[in-house]
Amino acid sequence: MEDLEDVLRARGHRVSAARRLVLMALFAADRPVTAEEIASGLQGQVPRSDLTSIYRNLELLEQQGLAYHLHLGHGPRHYRLVEVDEPCYVVCERCERVDSVPSSDLDAIRAAIDDRVGYHASFRHFPLVGVCRACMATSSGRAWGIREGRS
Amino acid sequence: MEDLEDVLRARGHRVSAARRLVLMALFAADRPVTAEEIASGLQGQVPRSDLTSIYRNLELLEQQGLAYHLHLGHGPRHYRLVEVDEPCYVVCERCERVDSVPSSDLDAIRAAIDDRVGYHASFRHFPLVGVCRACMATSSGRAWGIREGRS
DNA sequence: CTGGTTGCAAAACCTTTGCAAAGTC
DNA sequence: GACTTTGCAAAGGTTTTGCAACCAG
Secondary structure: OHHHHHHHHHOOOOOOHHHHHHHHHHHHOOOOEOHHHHHOOOOOOOOOOOHHHHHHHHHHHHHOOOEEEEOOOOOOOEEEEOOOOOEEEEEEOOOOOEEEEEHHHHHHHHHHHHHHHOEEEEOOOOOEEEEEHHHHHOOOOOOOOOOOOOO | OHHHHHHHHHOOOOOOHHHHHHHHHHHHOOOOEOHHHHHOOOOOOOOOOOHHHHHHHHHHHHHOOOEEEEOOOOOOOEEEEOOOOOEEEEEEOOOOOEEEEEHHHHHHHHHHHHHHHOEEEEOOOOOEEEEEHHHHHOOOOOOOOOOOOOO
């Protein structure tokens, strides 16, 4: 956290209270969080704050490669700090469950995609979507979910 | 096209001019299109029409399993008719290029995901995102793109 | 002090909803 | 004729922009 503040300062950005708060929130969260969740204080984990500033600071953190956002279905973006071993998120399109797997678990899959499709795939911006084991066993037919708000 | 109209009628829906127009547009398009593109007539391929009706009709077609939408990055949804051999879309995160591959090309990949992650993956709602061969060769470092409008 | 940042208000963008008028079966 | 569907207007939810006041370095 101090480290990230130093990175920002070293690159000519200032570390204001609002900016520090966004960093705190991202550190405190154990999962990707929305700007709105940060603004409302992550259930008391950090002070409430202004949504606009949060968006602006998240944008800065993304530009600086310190954070990124992804889309877990429709609804607002979810943000996370960038880390060395980034997990890959997996969403069940039936029950909406969100799992995460170590990115390295997907190396073989990325290699296969490289091979078959000619793209070096990343599952960072859009997660892997599918039907989880539980839903596979339970539900019968029917397809598409991805409810929740806007996209 | 007539077939789809019959399906709708058989299920108790009416086939109005506006509804037919959405079907025409989806047939005319050789790629996933946005509601806005349909509304503005797909460059003269179909008559211009009202955006609200288009959204309502696209929703109906999705409910009826005749069409679906997907997200090619940020910006508005893209809609397509459902077909037997649905292609899978692949987006380059560097140059924004959109390719499509036969869904069957991904069978091995889906099997690997089933195996490693325990999900039966689908690349329908969110396309596969990665770096294409051309960009792999050209650009050096740098990550994330997915520009264009809202999500 | 200087200029990056904030917070509020307002706009922008995509999608949905309300409702009277029009159209389908 | 009964009941869907339309088209317009307006609202909704998320993200961005304008701008004066504020604050970090």
